[in-house]
Amino acid sequence: MSSGQSKIRNFCIVAHIDHGKSTLADRLMEFTEQVSKRDMKEQLLDSMDIERERGITIKLTPVRMFYNYNGEEYTLNLIDTPGHVDFTYEVSRSLAACEGAILIVDATQGIEAQTLTNAYLAIDNNLEIIPVINKIDLPSADPDGCKKEIEDIIGLPADDAPLISAKEGINIDEVLKAVIEKLPPPSGKEEAPLRALIFDSTYDNYKGAICLVRIVDGSVRPGTGIKMMSSGKCFECTEVGVFTPEMLPVPELKAGDVGYIAASIKNVKDTAVGDTITDSDSPAPEPLKGYKKISPMVFAGIYPADGSKYNDLRDALDKLSLNDASLIYEPETSGALGFGFRAGFLGLLHMEIIEERLEREFDLDLVTTAPSVSYRVKKTNGEEITVDNPSHLPPPTEIESIEEPIVKAEIYSPPEYVGSVMELCQEKRGTFVDLTYLDQSRVKINYTIPLAEIIYDFFDSLKSRTRGYASLEYEPDGYRADNLVKLDFLLNGESCDALSLIVHRDKAYARGRSIAERLKEVIPRQMFEIPVQAAIGSKIIARETVKALRKDVLAKCYGGDITRKKKLLEKQKEGKKRMRQFGSVAIPSEAFMSILKFDEKD
Amino acid sequence: MKKTRGIYLHIPFCTGKCFYCDFFSVSGNPNDIFSYTAALKREIAAAACFTEKATTDTLYFGGGTPSLLSPVEIADIIETVRKHHDFSAAEITVEANPEPQLDFKGLKAAGVNRISFGVQSFSDEVLKTAGRRHTAHEAEIALEKAAKVFDNISVDIMLGLPGDAPEAAAASAVRAAGFSKHISMYMLKLEPGTAMYERVKTGKINLPDEDAAVDSYDACMEELLKRGFHRYEISNFSLPGFESRHNQKYWDRSEYFGFGAAAHGFIAGKRYFNPSSIARYLAGENYGAGRAEEEVISSEEAAKEAIILALRTEKGLYIPEFEEEFDCNFRLRYAEELKSAASFAEQDGDYFRMKHDKLLFESAVARLFI
Numbered sequence: 024m025s026s027g028q029s030k031i032r033n034f035c036i037v038a039h040i041d042h043g044k045s046t047l048a049d050r051l052m053e054f055t056e057q058v059s060k061r062d063m064k065e066q067l068l069d070s071m072d073i074e075r076e077r078g079i080t081i082k083l084t085p086v087r088m089f090y091n092y093n094g095e096e097y098t099l100n101l102i103d104t105p106g107h108v109d110f111t112y113e114v115s116r117s118l119a120a121c122e123g124a125i126l127i128v129d130a131t132q133g134i135e136a137q138t139l140t141n142a143y144l145a146i147d148n149n150l151e152i153i154p155v156i157n158k159i160d161l162p163s164a165d166p167d168g169c170k171k172e173i174e175d176i177i178g179l180p181a182d183d184a185p186l187i188s189a190k191e192g193i194n195i196d197e198v199l200k201a202v203i204e205k206l207p208p209p210s211g212k213e214e215a216p217l218r219a220l221i222f223d224s225t226y227d228n229y230k231g232a233i234c235l236v237r238i239v240d241g242s243v244r245p246g247t248g249i250k251m252m253s254s255g256k257c258f259e260c261t262e263v264g265v266f267t268p269e270m271l272p273v274p275e276l277k278a279g280d281v282g283y284i285a286a287s288i289k290n291v292k293d294t295a296v297g298d299t300i301t302d303s304d305s306p307a308p309e310p311l312k313g314y315k316k317i318s319p320m321v322f323a324g325i326y327p328a329d330g331s332k333y334n335d336l337r338d339a340l341d342k343l344s345l346n347d348a349s350l351i352y353e354p355e356t357s358g359a360l361g362f363g364f365r366a367g368f369l370g371l372l373h374m375e376i377i378e379e380r381l382e383r384e385f386d387l388d389l390v391t392t393a394p395s396v397s398y399r400v401k402k403t404n405g406e407e408i409t410v411d412n413p414s415h416l417p418p419p420t421e422i423e424s425i426e427e428p429i430v431k432a433e434i435y436s437p438p439e440y441v442g443s444v445m446e447l448c449q450e451k452r453g454t455f456v457d458l459t460y461l462d463q464s465r466v467k468i469n470y471t472i473p474l475a476e477i478i479y480d481f482f483d484s485l486k487s488r489t490r491g492y493a494s495l496e497y498e499p500d501g502y503r504a505d506n507l508v509k510l511d512f513l514l515n516g517e518s519c520d521a522l523s524l525i526v527h528r529d530k531a532y533a534r535g536r537s538i539a540e541r542l543k544e545v546i547p548r549q550m551f552e553i554p555v556q557a558a559i560g561s562k563i564i565a566r567e568t569v570k571a572l573r574k575d576v577l578a579k580c581y582g583g584d585i586t587r588k589k590k591l592l593e594k595q596k597e598g599k600k601r602m603r604q605f606g607s608v609a610i611p612s613e614a615f616m617s618i619l620k621f622d623e624k625d
Numbered sequence: 626m627k628k629t630r631g632i633y634l635h636i637p638f639c640t641g642k643c644f645y646c647d648f649f650s651v652s653g654n655p656n657d658i659f660s661y662t663a664a665l666k667r668e669i670a671a672a673a674c675f676t677e678k679a680t681t682d683t684l685y686f687g688g689g690t691p692s693l694l695s696p697v698e699i700a701d702i703i704e705t706v707r708k709h710h711d712f713s714a715a716e717i718t719v720e721a722n723p724e725p726q727l728d729f730k731g732l733k734a735a736g737v738n739r740i741s742f743g744v745q746s747f748s749d750e751v752l753k754t755a756g757r758r759h760t761a762h763e764a765e766i767a768l769e770k771a772a773k774v775f776d777n778i779s780v781d782i783m784l785g786l787p788g789d790a791p792e793a794a795a796a797s798a799v800r801a802a803g804f805s806k807h808i809s810m811y812m813l814k815l816e817p818g819t820a821m822y823e824r825v826k827t828g829k830i831n832l833p834d835e836d837a838a839v840d841s842y843d844a845c846m847e848e849l850l851k852r853g854f855h856r857y858e859i860s861n862f863s864l865p866g867f868e869s870r871h872n873q874k875y876w877d878r879s880e881y882f883g884f885g886a887a888a889h890g891f892i893a894g895k896r897y898f899n900p901s902s903i904a905r906y907l908a909g910e911n912y913g914a915g916r917a918e919e920e921v922i923s924s925e926e927a928a929k930e931a932i933i934l935a936l937r938t939e940k941g942l943y944i945p946e947f948e949e950e951f952d953c954n955f956r957l958r959y960a961e962e963l964k965s966a967a968s969f970a971e972q973d974g975d976y977f978r979m980k981h982d983k984l985l986f987e988s989a990v991a992r993l994f995i
Contacts, residue, residue, distance in 0.1 A: 548835075550989075573839040574985040576859060578811045580937055582633055582875050583889040585930060586896060586920060592933070592988060592995045599992070 037141035120237035123206030130164035136496035211278030217241035248303035258286035319367025326363030328388035635885030644756035649887035683871035692721035696731030779807035785838030794841035941978020
């Protein structure tokens with residue numbers, strides 16, 4: 024029944040971070056009475072605590088809504104998408120499940136880096152785009168300027184773009200009207216064999232791995248035998264449903280629908296995002312076009328603070344990765360930290376969020392090493408290898424060259440800070456590209472900068488030098504060779520692998536010195552003197568000493584102190600257990616991250 | 626061998642708060658003090674009904690500033706103790722600020738035979754920064770006056786206060802030794818919530834580093850040993866025979882009553898904690914042995930405590946007594962711990978103790994047994 028599909032619109036909302044995506048999604052749901060106002064929490068689709076606390080969307084979340092237009096009922100499937108640069112990959116996945124996109128532009132900010140990135144992503148996916156100008160209730164709103172920017176920069180007609188305030192609920196119906204009038208309905212073949220695109224997956228303790236799907240052709244219902252086209256694995260469908268945004272079982276999903284399929288799938292790896300699900304009895308000849316897997320940008324070692332919790336950490340990562348296909352990890356072993364994992368992340372925010380989720384949702388104490396990037400190393404024997412763990416860098420004699428990832432950085436700053444921003448970029452080995460005065464209060468500065476410098480302390484430095492006014496966006500821009508060396512740290516004469524870094528040779532001395540100083544601060548005094556040394560190869564470039572402990576005693580202990588003393592000793596003992604024993608030296612967990620700490624002196 | 630019991634009386638009044646102090650204390654007017662001592666006497670009497678009698682031979686007025694009580698009030702309290710407890714007054718100590726105007730003769734007449742002065746330092750600069758309300762000169766006059774009346778005087782010296790240095794600390798110890806037969810030396814432990822903690826955190830004052838505090842300790846100890854003092858516990862030094870009998874009870878796990886707000890007692894295998902609130906104390910709520918919040922010390926905990934407390938003393942743990950009380954073989958039960966502790970602690974005949982030069986690492990060994 025193609026008339027069924029004609030009453031469906033599948034769309035997503037894309038925007039720069041903070042331009043009001045989640046608020047508009049909330050408003051649309053409220054407007055279509057998907058949720059009663061009473062149940063309305065701010066940002067309904069952000070179901071994770073972290074999402075609400077930080078005001079960002081991490082996961083994409085679909086929701087089905089009904090809207091009456093000209094006497095006919097339409098089904099609107101909205102897929103909310105993350106706005107942060109780290110999550111571009113998730114955006115591209117949801118785009119593949121839609122026919123159209125609402126592009127929100129903040130009337131006070133105009134087009135920003137992610138507005139463009141996401142708009143181009145949508146265009147690349149052949150989506151119809153509806154520009155919407157938000158925050159028109161603010162005094163500094165400039166809707167006409169915005170329209171002009173949209174037309175000039177993106178090249179989309181914006182004359183009749185709805186002018187809305189998602190926060191105040193102004194002109195929300197115009198958005199719905201535009202969705203129905205301007206976006207094409209899905210055009211799948213209902214009678215053809217089933218083809219459903221998995222755009223996300225999640226895990227439910229009772230239902231197993233659940234595929235979030237867009238049905239392109241055919242239909243699926245409980246009892247249907249389904250087959251994953253990439254692996255050929257077959258399952259029997261146990262439940263299909265839609266998102267309201269809670270999961271709601273329905274009898275059947277048909278071409279054009281967005282919903283979920285459960286099939287008692289034990290292993291989330293069997294629900295590969297981008298794969299096509301078909302009917303095992305009458306399979307489709309060709310799978311749908313998937314999308315390319317994005318590669319992680321930032322790598323770090325993740326270890327349980329308590330070595331015996333390795334299995335718990337593995338289980339937690341397995342579960343998280345069910346929900347987050349962009350998280351990759353593999354086991355690694357460190358001399359200092361024991362058994363753990365090397366994990367790859369889309370960016371620093373992604374890494375922070377994963378760490379936070381592991382600690383909060385799985386109640387784990389973690390030790391993470393300083394984040395690193397992935398280096399391309401050309402060896403003298405002609406071999407080319409990728410190194411994402413600094414301690415795996417071959418000895419200098421075997422290295423022909425090292426290339427590091429570069430990013431295009433876009434920095435927006437008030438004009439008075441341009442000098443300090445450029446100075447910072449220069450210090451961070453940046454290459455100047457251009458500088459544009461956007462208006463009297465804003466300058467856009469473009470640099471290419473090694474990603475390793477960005478993940479070190481760039482953001483903190485930028486904020487501190489511009490009193491928090493500057494903002495930073497970046498995207499990958501290939502690789503570049505540079506004079507890079509491995510900086511090792513020796514504790515009591517032994518090199519501690521988890522502390523190794525790859526840095527530019529010119530900065531090695533300063534970094535080595537400042538990190539050795541910091542290690543001296545965080546490593547508690549022990550029964551013997553501990554030399555802390557920074558080294559390049561066999562050459563020692565800095566040395567500090569953690570002096571031997573002179574006392575380990577409680578000053579007083581009288582009647583009232585005994586219970587307190589016992590508790591204190593127990594706590595100290597617990598604290599010692601949480602330290603890492605490296606040879607004869609005990610290292611507290613925070614030492615491994617401390618080498619990252621922002622220090623304006625550097 | 627049945628050990629004798631001790632009594633601790635907490636007098637939580639002070640005219641001001643020293644910057645490093647995190648003890649429970651309030652400023653009190655004479656009326657408050659009057660109602661407080663009345664409640665104290667009620668608790669002393671009530672305790673006798675709740676527990677079996679035992680020979681009690683030490684009484685310790687701690688604070689706060691117990692010397693804010695008049696000799697008459699002190700005599701009254703001592704009398705109450707005598708009336709309700711099996712008390713032989715071997716040692717009655719009153720803690721006092723070193724103020725020349727104190728009525729030492731009155732205190733002696735009340736029955737007090739030992740005064741413990743919170744001198745802390747003989748440097749006016751250090752005293753001022755620590756929020757003490759006396760000068761070095763006043764302390765000397767007070768000590769001189771007291772020494773004419775009391776044979777048994779103790780002086781507290783604090784190490785590691787802002788402005789402290791090993792030479793100055795040693796000089797303080799020498800001056801203190803001239804007037805006293807017992808000296809307690811405490812290394813400052815900066816406690817969160819104190820005025821000093823805030824000042825240090827905000828960079829208004831600097832503390833000498835850990836090494837300087839240990840150097841001060843070593844320098845003081847050297848001077849005291851030269852003058853015939855010996856160390857009998859980590860922080861306590863005395864001429865032979867002048868060790869604090871009361872404080873030793875804590876380290877050998879003798880029983881003690883704790884009377885007063887925020888006081889703790891240890892009676893019949895239970896430790897109890899009176900509430901740190903004068904209002905609640907006056908109202909008679911939840912205080913005293915058998916009524917206050919308490920912790921039952923299991924045999925296993927008791928064994929731990931016996932070891933970690935004895936490790937603080939120069940003499941150490943008397944193994945035969947431990948083995949009898951806990952019905953075990955000490956060396957077998959703690960074979961592992963003893964091996965780990967070997968570089969710090971030693972067995973010497975019937976005793977297990979910290980090595981003489983390792984006493985300041987007592988916690989490192991104690992943690993093995995926790």
